[in-house]
Amino acid sequence: MTPGLDAIRDCLDGSQPGVMATCAPDGTPNVAYLSQVEYIDPAHLALSFQFFNKTRQNILANPQARLLLMHPKTAAMYRLTLRYLRTESEGPLFERMRAKLAGIASHTGMSGVFQLKGSDVYRVEAIEPVPGQPLPVTPPRRNLLEATRAVALRLADAADLDAALEALLTGLRQDFDIHHAMVLLLDGGGQKLFTVASCGYGESGIGSEIAVGDGVIGVAARERTPIRIAHMTGEYAYGQAVREAMAHGALADRLETAIPLPGLPESRSQLAVPIVGGGRLSGVLYVESPQDLRFGYDDEDALVALGAQLGMAICALRADASGDLPPAEPIPPPDGAPVMIRHHPGTDSVFVGEDYLIKGVAGAILWTLLRDHVEHGRTVFANRELRLDPRIRLPELSDNLEARLILLTRRLAERDACIRIEKAGRGRLRLCVRRPLKLVEMPSERAG
Amino acid sequence: MPADARIDDETAGFIQGAVSIIAATRNAEHRPALVRAQGCRVDPGGAGLTVLVVADQATELLDDIRDNRRVAVVFTRPSTHRSVQVKGEDARIVAASAQDLALAAGYRDAMVAELALIGVPEARVRALLAGVGELVAIAFSPTSAFVQTPGPDAGRVLEMPR
Numbered sequence: 001m002t003p004g005l006d007a008i009r010d011c012l013d014g015s016q017p018g019v020m021a022t023c024a025p026d027g028t029p030n031v032a033y034l035s036q037v038e039y040i041d042p043a044h045l046a047l048s049f050q051f052f053n054k055t056r057q058n059i060l061a062n063p064q065a066r067l068l069l070m071h072p073k074t075a076a077m078y079r080l081t082l083r084y085l086r087t088e089s090e091g092p093l094f095e096r097m098r099a100k101l102a103g104i105a106s107h108t109g110m111s112g113v114f115q116l117k118g119s120d121v122y123r124v125e126a127i128e129p130v131p132g133q134p135l136p137v138t139p140p141r142r143n144l145l146e147a148t149r150a151v152a153l154r155l156a157d158a159a160d161l162d163a164a165l166e167a168l169l170t171g172l173r174q175d176f177d178i179h180h181a182m183v184l185l186l187d188g189g190g191q192k193l194f195t196v197a198s199c200g201y202g203e204s205g206i207g208s209e210i211a212v213g214d215g216v217i218g219v220a221a222r223e224r225t226p227i228r229i230a231h232m233t234g235e236y237a238y239g240q241a242v243r244e245a246m247a248h249g250a251l252a253d254r255l256e257t258a259i260p261l262p263g264l265p266e267s268r269s270q271l272a273v274p275i276v277g278g279g280r281l282s283g284v285l286y287v288e289s290p291q292d293l294r295f296g297y298d299d300e301d302a303l304v305a306l307g308a309q310l311g312m313a314i315c316a317l318r319a320d321a322s323g324d325l326p327p328a329e330p331i332p333p334p335d336g337a338p339v340m341i342r343h344h345p346g347t348d349s350v351f352v353g354e355d356y357l358i359k360g361v362a363g364a365i366l367w368t369l370l371r372d373h374v375e376h377g378r379t380v381f382a383n384r385e386l387r388l389d390p391r392i393r394l395p396e397l398s399d400n401l402e403a404r405l406i407l408l409t410r411r412l413a414e415r416d417a418c419i420r421i422e423k424a425g426r427g428r429l430r431l432c433v434r435r436p437l438k439l440v441e442m443p444s445e446r447a448g
Numbered sequence: 449m450p451a452d453a454r455i456d457d458e459t460a461g462f463i464q465g466a467v468s469i470i471a472a473t474r475n476a477e478h479r480p481a482l483v484r485a486q487g488c489r490v491d492p493g494g495a496g497l498t499v500l501v502v503a504d505q506a507t508e509l510l511d512d513i514r515d516n517r518r519v520a521v522v523f524t525r526p527s528t529h530r531s532v533q534v535k536g537e538d539a540r541i542v543a544a545s546a547q548d549l550a551l552a553a554g555y556r557d558a559m560v561a562e563l564a565l566i567g568v569p570e571a572r573v574r575a576l577l578a579g580v581g582e583l584v585a586i587a588f589s590p591t592s593a594f595v596q597t598p599g600p601d602a603g604r605v606l607e608m609p610r
Binding site for chain 1: 478484504520535572580581603
C-alpha cells in the first residue's frame, strides 16, 4: 500500500520542489527541474506551465512522466508515476498557482522570468518511496488538528459576530501562534472588502478597504480559494496595490477619507482563505508572518475549516436578528461644549469635528442614528429597523448590517469619539453620546 | 549523430563540481524513470562521462539502460540555479571502482558545503546522499547538451566541440 499524495504533500512546498523525467516521441528521455508543484487532492497534482520547453512538448505527445520529490525536512525521496490529463489557464487552481509562483519567483530572483501560462493537471498513478536513510520526523510544534478543535469550540461559544471575531483572533494567537491577522468582510456591492477586525498591527486598520481581485486577499475573495505564499513577493503586495489604486485612480480625490490597510512591512509568508457560508462569500481571513515558509498545507487546511465555520456563523447570526428588550440602564445626559458632526451625502462620509470618521453604509447608519437621537431623543435602536430604513440604503442582496455595526462600533471606540455604540440585548444597540451634538448636512458635492 | 562530440572544459568543470545530479531513462513503453546520482566524472578530452548511482535506488533505470542505452542527466547548482542537461545513447553499466567510491565521498562533502550556502543543514544533505548499498557507474558518450537555467535561454543547445 503506497501513501496517497496527501501523506507526502510537504514535499511539494519549497522553491525547488521536484525533478521530472519525460520521454519524446523518438524515445529520447528528458529530465528537468520544476519550479512549482501544487497539491490538488490525494490522487492529483498540478505543475506550472511557464515555457514551451521540452518537458511540455513531451507530455503533450506522451502523457507518461516520473517525478522525483524530496521531503524538505527529512530528505526522504519519493518517485511518483504521473499521467498528464489537461491544462487549466483560469480559475481557482490557476490563480492559486499564479500567486504562489509570484512568491517563488520573487524569492529566487526570477520575478521577470516566471509567468504562469497554465496549470498542467496530472493523475498520480503511483508513489514509491526511494530506499534511503531519511532523518527522523520531528514532531510539529503543535498538533494543528487539536488547535483547530480548540478554536472551533471558541467560535461555537460566540453569541454574536463581534464575539466570533474576537474568538477567532484570540484563538489564532493562542492556539496557532499566529500573531498578524485580519478579517475582511465583503461589501454589499460585492466589489470591495473592508477590514472589520485585526491583530498584531500598530494601527488596527478597521474600516480600511481593498478591491476584490487586488493582491492576495482580493484574489482569494474573487476565486473563493485559499492563496498561500511562502516567500515575500512584490507583485501581490496588497498594500502597494491599494496605494497605487489610490494614487492613480478614481480614489485620488478621496485620500483624506481613506483608512490605511494594516500589514507587515516585511511580510514573508502570507495566507488568505475565503470566508464562505450558506453558499455565499462573506469575506477573507488573512494571516501573515515575517518568517519564510511559515504556513504549510496543514495551516491552510485549518484556516479554511475555521473560515468556513465563521462563514456559517455569519449566516446564522444574520438570520437571527430578533431578540430581547434591552435592560433599562440610565445614560448620563450629554455634557460640555457641542461637537460638530458633518455628513457628506454623496459618499456618506462623516466627520467628527475636523476628523474623518467613516463613510459608506456605516457612515449612513451613524448619520441615521445621530439624526434620530438629536431630533427625537432616541438612544435604543433595533437592527431590524435599521435594515429596513430607506436612509441607510443597505444593499438588499448582501445584507451585512451586523458587520457594518461592528465596524462602526470599533471605529468610534478607536477614535475615542464622543459617541459610542453598545449592545442592548440581542438585535438591539444603544447610542451613548457624551457631548451635545451639532449635526451639519453638507451640500452634495457632485463635480462636473 | 556526431560520434566525436565532447564536453568543453568549462562545462566539465561545472558538472564535476558541487551540483545536484539527476539521471533519467525510459523503458520500451517510453515510460521514464529517474534517480538522484552521487557524483560525476568526465574523461580527459570530454568524450566520455560517468555518473554514480545507488543500485537499489535505480532498479528500473538500470533495467532501461540494459534495454535501450538512452540516458539524460541534469546538473544543477543549487545556489545559482545554473543547469545543464547532457544526453547520450550508448549508456552502459560499469562496476564502481575504488576511485569512484572516493569520488562519491568527495562529492557528498562538496554538496554539504554548497547547500550550506542556501541554509540546508549538513545532516539533511548526508541523509539525501546516503550511500545505501552498492554504487554503480553509468558511463556514456555525450551526444547533446542543453542550457537549462530557468529563463529565456532555457533549452538552448550547448555547442559541443569536436
